[in-house]
Amino acid sequence: MDMQAEIGILLAYAMGILLLYVLGYMFLVPIKLVVRLIMNSILGGITILVLNWIGGCFGFHLALNLISAAVVGLLGIPGIILWVMLTAIPF
DSSP, X not given: OOHHHXXXXXXXXXXXXXXXXXXHHHHHHHHHHHHHHHHHHHHHHHHHHHHHHHHGGGTOOOOOSHHHHHHHXXXXXXXXXXXXXXXXXXX
């Protein structure tokens, strides 16, 4: 084999490895976002449970479901305030 063929093979391997890296990164980033969304939703659900536990003494209750947990988990304290305002205002 001459030198041109070996360099071509090395470049093909390098491009293949680079392509695998880029594809792996493209799949890894959405998985990180989904895991972060799930973790924040779980923490939001725990926050609503604690708020219901404390608010039970005062007759206050927030519904715990996937949407409320996700809103509270993603937005934090503003999410709690938003959810309290949405449940307190009659439509």
